[in-house]
Amino acid sequence: MTPVLRLLARRLGISLIVLIGVSMLVFGIARVIPGDPARIALGPNASTEQIAKLRASLHLDESIFVQYGHFIKDLSRGDLGISLYTNRPVTTDIAQFLPATLELVLVAGVLMIAIGLPLGIWSARFRGRFADHIIRLVSLLGVSAPSFVWAVILMLLFAYYLPLFPIAGRITDTYTIESITGFLLIDTLIAGNFQAFLNAAWHIVLPAFALALSGIGQAARLTRANMIETWDKPYIEMAQAYGYAPARIANRFAFKPSMIPSLTIIGLDFAAMLGNAFLVEAVFAWPGLSRYGVAVILRKDLNAIIGTVLIISAAFLIVNLIIDLLIAFLNPRIRYSQRDVK
């Protein structure tokens, strides 16, 4: 087995154990937080009989171990149960809301990498100069304010005072696009409707920027710090002594090792955006999974809570797996340290 495959197998095994642990933890926590899910679901006017009937149908009158057994049995059939919040299968809800969040997070992730890394490199390159100061200031601003603050500020600036971008939703409601992948940017292209694609892209700009700004700042600061640290290493001095051009030293010798810590943080940021997207989704009325997740937690919708947390956990693990593989690709020492245990 090649070192990379060995690494992949090991990480997949750990991910599976983590997912099982998460399911047990969330299952337990969701049942001990205050509030009767049946009472909340049926609303304030429900009778005692109605509540008892729903509790029985949800197995809430049985022990937590029996309930977990029912959950695992249903999960093995791909059934996450019915959401008490939307009265639909949780899998239907997730299938509907997840692509919107993934699309938003992916675009925000691309912005984070495409803007954050070059800013960090540039800042390190011009260390101590005017451009460096400006970039550090902007990065600090990005990191210090949470996404929802940026969401409101961006909305006020670029949708209210300067009406350049739309305020809410994923696409103007005059467009009817058949959902194939759930990703509007892709579905509009599949439909061959370039105007609709532009419209969807126009809608995603502000929410994606609001979500990405913190990550952009973090990526820029970290990349700058790592680049500066690497720049002081003896092998860089040696490269300078050999007379290599500064740009060549930066690209060939400094950039790659500087990327390893940045990639780890970017990976964590990227996965964390799945959860942090909630308030951005709320402000821009973005019909995503994060908004759904918070709504179901407030309603103590047990099935939906577990389904949403499992999906977000899985996404978190997948992103981390990809980052691990990328780091292994960049750093041979990690790649070749995955040895068989004799």
Place this chain on the structure above:
Amino acid sequence: MINWKSLIAAALFASTGTTAAIGETVLRLDEVAVGELDPAKASDYADSILMFNVYDTLVLPTQGGPGHIGHLAESWSGEGNAYTFKLKEGVKFQSGNPLTADDVVFSLDRMKALGAGLSYLFGVVDSAEAVDASTVKFNLSSPYAPFVASLVRLPIVDKNAVMDNLADGEGDMKDWGQEYLSANGAGTGAYTVSSHNPQEETVLAKNADYFLGVGDAAPDTVRLRYGLEAATVRTLIAQGEHDIASQWLPPEVVQALAKDGAQLFTEAGTGAFYFKMNTTKAPLDDANCRLALASAFDYSTAVKMIAINDEISAGSPATGAIPVGMYGSNDASMVIKQDMAKAKEYLAACKYPAADMNIVVSWIAEVPLEERFALLMQSNFTELGIKSEIKKMPWALFAEQVAKPENTPHISQLFVNAVTGDPDTLLYGMYHSSTPGTWQSPEHLNDAQVDEHLEAGRTAASPEERAAAYGKLNARLMEIAPTIYGFDRQSVFAASNRVKAPALTDASQAFGLDGLGFSFRLMEMVE
């Protein structure tokens, strides 16, 4: 001068090719998520809006006055244990199927079988039977005067459409069409369902074949969005991209929108805001103590706190336990006022010394406005020398704790409304001794006279007798003060100037039933 902002916006707008269909009018509004489309499960405001537009009921409340008029029903007769309704001829469902008595029977059976939403209203109905194709008879287990009023919550469903779309489930009726009706409409209503996502948006389209017709000026398409943030709604309305905001906007946002020129729609007459006192817990087990607190409360400041402007407020001064306009209510001029002298008199008569009291005033975490009322109350009680403690409680925790008197706080704050517009659905659940321990009844009241008046109100044969029974109930509730009657509730909606809604602006057109004012067929788009 060149308006460069508009130029840039126009360029961007043009590049994305956003164009509305020529001549089509679109009404956009919002509500809290989720929108429940299945009419048998409808209970919240958003559900009611959907229900009243996609489905019809046998009767409707008379606009601007008391009583009910036939809607799908041509006429009805009966009292006591049996009511017979004659259906209008020629009414068709959106599917094209004709409306028959079988559909009415099916709708009732389905609602009772599912046992969700407001189905408890029909617990008194033993059965419904189709006498002939256009006549339906309801058999009640006991006389129930508010029965006709309850029918505004029995939407009539297309039986054939549902039976053709049964999904997996137990028994002959399988899932009773729950899966189908949670995503599709099967009513006779003025609007059909174009698309429905319970957390995002429901799109409705005008039903050209509606049996009463729909005016040309009524919106062609309605987009009911769910869960928009206050800041988003404010920006959308300011930019002309939204028409009616939900009633749940913070008063400051409604005030800001009104200042910017938005019109204000209102809906009133079905409920009130109450400060409910736990009558089983010392010192509030003594009526004099309760009367002292009720007299000390600053009612006029409470109403000012919810005012939008000089003319419109989210509530009007209370006159008693029953909101103005309902059977048994006091005249609008008999406003309850703070009276500290009386409060001190009652306190002197109370068997507990003021210095020993520590009143726990709870507020529901999801309703920040209640914290302000709690602070007002704390300040009022301090004037009497009574200590108090403010306790924040999430709704879920509150609903659980009120089940037991010993866990129920001294004072709980609640909005309560009559789901059918009849006082029975407001008062019976709050004050009858058989219904303590629900979210509506944290008073845990057990008073024989109150029970007697409540029973008389729901069994009396004539409106006059009912009014008399509720009048006596109102007087008794003022006498023993299980509750501080804060204010009569009025829902306020900020709206753009592109829409006219007579049922929400003209008292003579108002229905007096939550959500029915949002009958889109009665609205007009101005553009």
